[in-house]
Amino acid sequence: MADSRSPLVRFGRIGRRKFIKYGSLAVGAGVLSACTRGGGETTTSSATGTGSASSGDAIKVGVMYSTTGTIAIVEKSLQDATFLAIEQINQGTGPWQGKQGVAGKQIEMVVVNPDSNWDLYNQMSKRLIDEDQVSCVLGCYTSASRKSVLPVFEEKDAILYYPVYYEGNECSSNVFYTGAAPNQQITDSIPYCYENFGPKGFFIGSDYIYPKESNRIAKAELENQGGQVVGDEYAALGTTEFITIINKIKQAKPDFVLSNLVGDSIPAFYRQFKDAGITPDQIPIMAYPTTEEEIQAMGPEYAEGHYSSFNYFQTVDTPENKAFVEQFKAKFGDNRVTNGVMEAAYLQTFFMAQAMEQVLEAGEEITTATLREATRGQEFNAPQGKVKIDPDNYHTYLYSRIGRWQADGQAEIVFATPSAVKPIPWSQALYKGRLCVHPAPDDRSDPTEETGNDLPVEYLES
Amino acid sequence: MLGFNSIQAHIFYLAQEATAATDATGGADFYTFANQLLNGVGIVGVLLLTGLGLAITFGVMRIINLAHGEFIMLGAYVTFLMQSLFQMDLLLTIPFAFLGTALIGALTELTVIRRLYGRPLETLLATWGLSIVIQGVVKLIFSAQLKYVKSPPYISGNLSVITGQDGTPLVSISYYRMFIIAVALLMLGITLYLLYQTPLGRQVRAVAQNREMAKCLGVNTSLIDLLTFAYGCGLAGIAGAVISSLKSVSPPMGQDYLVDAWMVVVTGGVDKLIGVLAGSFLIGEANAAIAFMLNDPVARVIVLAAVIVLIRYRPEGLFTVQKRA
Known part of the structure; x- marks a missing residue:
């Protein structure tokens, strides 16, 4: 009797032919699905916009963002912003009004999808540089992916434009960093928390390099102010259960929470924070990676009264921003919002195009060396205001702003610097006086300089 | 040996880090720990709800369904769709989530699972592929x-179990967490009733125990298989609908619940439905207690390791009646 239950008997009854038929069906399903997922092989090459790029004359640019996997939620929107910028450059609309293409040449994108897999970023950047022979690459979001591709770009001497606020402590001749350095985000927000909320901070974050480094810098800044970190907790990437961390926050009774959670952990945390009965009046959350996009996903009622520190908010009042928001919504739908990382992905594409234009107009070829020298010192009237690539350290002069979330899911800007702040790649709370100055022209030697002094805050002249 | 030592050292290091953090907060007192245990019940609710569907598809039907997480995700998306199209209340969307995912489950059974009965390895591969397909399509x-x-706005706020002298709640649990537990227990009750008190349930159990004999006695086994699998998927859909408003809704969300659901079902044992309740209670509370003393990532490592050890020595799970061979 027992035998009739055994699968082997049924297996035996199915003939060899049937076995092959069904077996291959199962394997086929697996293969098909692996392809759907992106699995490392989805490289699509496309010329956008007019689509009329004559192939020999186009400038090839790599676009490397994950559109599948856990980080896709964010990177897809960076890709959207990049697509918008390149369409505007090719068609001569938006900030590129009156021109068409880069000195008459169209930009041709080579789009790859690294599937939120750090190793694939590395492989795909090699492929973009060696096989597709792109002039430069726009891409990456997490620090883990940047660290994964950095050796490739340095070894092959190619250029990456990286649009994300990050933990700093890096200064490469092959990367232009167009997101915030620590001094453009952490250095202003921690004193703000100390003065407005109190001295005790509870730090949380996702369990990988950026949140940990960022919290380490923030801790040093808070202790410099005379404050104290009363708790330090990390959750695995993608965690959506925060009941324990919230209970520890309740127990520690901090004056504020500093959140460096990323991705789908963000909505879950804010929802459960409110669900646990903690109001922003009691313990406000100051966050770096929480943007308009996540607020929309969690529902504004959960974020109302909490804070984020960013270079850009959708509510920034400039004519450039008004146009940017309008054009973005026209292309991707009225229910979409813009945020700080998208704005950085957008503005860096224009830095790249301006630099390319400068190279071509000087009658030179676009190579890594010419593009690098031309990108240094580029200025652009971005949605957040006038920004500039620092010619010394390849980071970007950016505004520093703090926004308080409102009932409509948009931020009321409660703090802003008068103009863009000069970037300092090394956290000054941890490495006092350490500077990064690339020689001109760049010979790729070590750019680190130790001054040992306090560095003054410098602003971009508007 | 060296590898083991370094892992041990790593855990020790993590533990050190965590203790330092707790020390800074002035140590754990009784109320906070009680609060944490009560919060653990909140985790138990989610685990029970997400594990129940799997207890049907794996426990009763022995189908290794790696797409279970995706059915949870589909339930959440049905809720999202109903809300954005018809401004429906979350509670009203639950039946739709059940029907929607049950329908997709039935389709899956007809097209894929049915052809692979008795071949666990192929089923595993096919459902794994299916999970990626579903994610891709939703995306x-x-x-x-x-x-x-x-x-739902009317399920908000917290229930204070113990209140301090100044009126501040010392031990409390949110109403929504209680709602999740209530739904989970209700679904468990309904499932138990269906399985053990109705003629249909008797047929389901008969097919699970001896398919050939049941067939001989006139049970339409293929229909029973279809209904059972669809019901298991529908339960996953309800789980997705209910937890969607407490967590995040995105295409990869199901992956997070899949591992937990499997741990629950394997720990509790698959023969008795009540094992799911026991499994989710054990894992939820263990997770809560260890995470409180150390931290979340370490708690997950320890609980997973404990489940592996358990499977090694009791592969049939904790709550299984000893059967004769």
């Missing part, structure tokens, strides 16, 4: 963006 239709699901 194509709804994009990769996180989705907003409105929670």
Whole structure:
């Protein structure tokens, strides 16, 4: 009797032919699905916009963002912003009004999808540089992916434009960093928390390099102010259960929470924070990676009264921003919002195009060396205001702003610097006086300089 | 040996880090720990709800369904769809989530699972492939963006179990967590009733125990298989609908629940449905207690390791009646 239950008997009854038929069906399903997922092989090459790029004359640019996997939620929107910028450059609309293409040449994108897999970023950047022979690459979001591709770009001497606020402590001749350095985000927000909320901070974050480094810098800044970190907790990437961390926050009774959670952990945390009965009046959350996009996903009622520190908010009042928001919504739908990382992905594409234009107009070829020298010192009237690539350290002069979330899911800007702040790649709370100055022209030697002094805050002249 | 030592050292290091953090907060007192244990019940509710569907598809039907997480995700998306199209209340969307996912489950059974009965390895591969396909399709239709699901406004706030002298709640649990537990227990009750008190349930159990004999006695086994699998998927859909407003709704969300659901079912044992309750209670509370003393990532490692050890020595799970061979 027992035998009739055994699968082997049924297996035996199915003939060899049937076995092959069904077996291959199962394997086929697996293969098909692996392809759907992106699995490392989805490289699509496309010329956008007019689509009329004559192939020999186009400038090839790599676009490397994950559109599948856990980080896709964010990177897809960076890709959207990049697509918008390149369409505007090719068609001569938006900030590129009156021109068409880069000195008459169209930009041709080579789009790859690294599937939120750090190793694939590395492989795909090699492929973009060696096989597709792109002039430069726009891409990456997490620090883990940047660290994964950095050796490739340095070894092959190619250029990456990286649009994300990050933990700093890096200064490469092959990367232009167009997101915030620590001094453009952490250095202003921690004193703000100390003065407005109190001295005790509870730090949380996702369990990988950026949140940990960022919290380490923030801790040093808070202790410099005379404050104290009363708790330090990390959750695995993608965690959506925060009941324990919230209970520890309740127990520690901090004056504020500093959140460096990323991705789908963000909505879950804010929802459960409110669900646990903690109001922003009691313990406000100051966050770096929480943007308009996540607020929309969690529902504004959960974020109302909490804070984020960013270079850009959708509510920034400039004519450039008004146009940017309008054009973005026209292309991707009225229910979409813009945020700080998208704005950085957008503005860096224009830095790249301006630099390319400068190279071509000087009658030179676009190579890594010419593009690098031309990108240094580029200025652009971005949605957040006038920004500039620092010619010394390849980071970007950016505004520093703090926004308080409102009932409509948009931020009321409660703090802003008068103009863009000069970037300092090394956290000054941890490495006092350490500077990064690339020689001109760049010979790729070590750019680190130790001054040992306090560095003054410098602003971009508007 | 060296490898083991370094792992041990790593855990020790993590533990050190965590203790330092707790020390800074002035140590754990009784109320906070009690609060944490009560919060653990909140985790138990989610585990029970997400594990129940799997207890049907794996426990009763012995189908290794790696797409279980995706059925949870589909339930959440049905809720999102109903809310954005008809401004429906979350509670009203639950039946739709059940029907929607049950329908997709039935389709899956007809097209894939049915052809692979008795071949666990192929089923495993096929459902794994299916999970990726479902994720891909959802991403194509709804994009990769996180989705907003409105929670029912009348289930908010907290129940204070112990209140301090100044009126501050010392030990409390949110009403929504209690709602999740209530739904989970209700679904468990309904499932038990269906399985053990109705003629249909008797047929399901008969097919699970001896398919050939049941067939001989006139049971339409293929229909029973279809209904049972669809019901298991429907339960996953209910789980997705209910937890969607407490967590995040995105295409990869199901992956997170899949591992937990499997741990629950394997720990509790698959022969008795009540094992799911016991399994989720054990894992939820163990997770809560260890995470409180150390931290979340370490708690997950320890609980997973404990489940592996358990499977090694009791592969049939904790709550299984000893059967004769």
